Each structure stands twice: as structure tokens, then as C-alpha cells.
Amino acid sequence: QSALTQPVSVSGSPGQSITLSCTGTSSNIGTYNFVTWYQQYPGKAPKLLIYDVTERPSGISDRFSGSKSGNTASLTISRLRPEDEAHYYCSSYTFDYDFVVFGGGTKLTVL
Amino acid sequence: QAQLQQWGAGLLKPSETLSLTCAVYGGSSSDYYWSWFRQTPGKGLEWIGKVNPGGSGNSNPSLASRVTMSLDTSKRQFSLKLSAVTAADTALYYCARVVKNNFYVNAWGIGTTVTVSS
Numbered sequence A: 001q002s003a004l005t006q007p008v009s010v011s012g013s014p015g016q017s018i019t020l021s022c023t024g025t026s027s028n029i030g031t032y033n034f035v036t037w038y039q040q041y042p043g044k045a046p047k048l049l050i051y052d053v054t055e056r057p058s059g060i061s062d063r064f065s066g067s068k069s070g071n072t073a074s075l076t077i078s079r080l081r082p083e084d085e086a087h088y089y090c091s092s093y094t095f096d097y098d099f100v101v102f103g104g105g106t107k108l109t110v111l
Numbered sequence B: 001q002a003q004l005q006q007w008g009a010g011l012l013k014p015s016e017t018l019s020l021t022c023a024v025y026g027g028s029s030s031d032y033y034w035s036w037f038r039q040t041p042g043k044g045l046e047w048i049g050k051v052n053p054g055g056s057g058n059s060n061p062s063l064a065s066r067v068t069m070s071l072d073t074s075k076r077q078f079s080l081k082l083s084a085v086t087a088a089d090t091a092l093y094y095c096a097r098v099v100k101n102n103f104y105v106n107a108w109g110i111g112t113t114v115t116v117s118s
Helices: none
Strands: A009-012 A018-023 A035-040 A047-050 A064-069 A072-077 A086-094 A099-102 A106-110 B003-008 B018-025 B032-040 B044-051 B057-059 B067-072 B077-082 B091-099 B105-108 B112-116
Touching: A009 A018, A018 A086, A018 A106, A035 A064, A035 A072, A047 A064, A072 A086, A086 B044, A099 B044, B003 B091, B003 B105, B003 B112, B018 B032, B018 B091, B018 B112, B044 B067, B044 B077, B044 B091, B057 B067, B077 B091
Parallel strands: A009 A106
Antiparallel strands: A018 A072, A035 A047, A035 A086, A064 A072, A086 A099, A086 A106, B003 B018, B018 B077, B032 B044, B032 B091, B044 B057, B067 B077, B091 B105, B091 B112
């Protein structure tokens, strides 16, 4: 069981917007603004999408955006594309480890 | 842009020691934690341990008693040993570069599949 809770699967249609959630506790998301989102395709290493809750690395589309409220972080993907179909993982710094924990991942299906 | 190249044995018997090494090509070394993660279909991504630029480090409390990590700055390599492996340690293992003070991975190794089987 992962420290952060993500829905197992989410689906959407091309052009739509979807929001993926990531719920933690006051030991991680609720207190620290070190929430990260990764995208992972089968057989590939995770790819950084969002760091520090809302920041996008250079080269990442502005269709991806992050936010946080209380103990829950969110990743919004707007104008869905077929190539967005992948697994998405959230991560957060945690006081418990003085390092990071992950969510179990959400499989996004673009119908 | 840094590249991480990792290697190590992929098939182990129960009670043996897992040994992986990761070489870093490009980029600085002082601004990062050098880390190990693993991934399984059942448990997802899991942090194993990290080494600071000075060579000290810590690991996931659930694995700490079995984990040894080291850093060779002259070779720009860091290593992981996990002792007394069981089938539960079967996973895809990644080395990674974690940005200090922001705690995100901005460079991953390609991954090494480790299978523990008698």
C-alpha cells in the first residue's frame, strides 16, 4: 500500500480536461510544497512533468498543470491527446523519511 | 544534461546480495542526492536509499537493515547493495539523480530488472 493515494484509473476523451488526484497527510503533502508528478510509458523510466506543486520543467507542455489544497495535490491535463495515455505518479517529500514517498499511480486512458 | 548508466546482476537466489552500480555522465554532483528506487506492479514506486554528495546517506526504514550504499566521486559512480534478498525484492531497480532541496528526480537510469528465484 502506497503512502500517497491515487485513483487506479481515469479516462477521458481527446480535447477534454481531466484532473488526477493524489492524497497524502500532514506529514507530506499537507505541509511541504515538494509535490512532484511523473508520467511513465510502459518499459520506460518515469518522466518529470511537475515539481514544487506547480512548476513545469522546460519542454513540458502548458497543458499540464499542478495544484494543491490541504493534503491533496492535483494534476490537470487539458486538451487531452491520445499520447497522454500513460501512468501518472505523484510524489512528495515526507517528514517521516526525510525523503520522498510515492502514490500507487493512475492509469490514464484516452478513449 | 546528465545520463545515468546502471548495471548489475539480474537473477539472484534467495539470501544472496543484490549489487547494482550507477555511473553518472555529465552534470555537476554537488547539487544532487544520488538515489535508488524500485518499482513493482503491486507496490508501485518505492524509494530505497540516497547518498549525499559527501558520501553520507539514509535509506527507507523498511529496508535500512539490509541496505548499503556507497559513492565513488573519482569514478562518478554510486552503488547499492541489498542483502538477504527474497522474492519480495523482485522488482525493476532504478538509479536516479534527485535535486537537493526540491526532492524531484530529473535524471533516471534505464532500470535493471532483478528477479529473485530459487
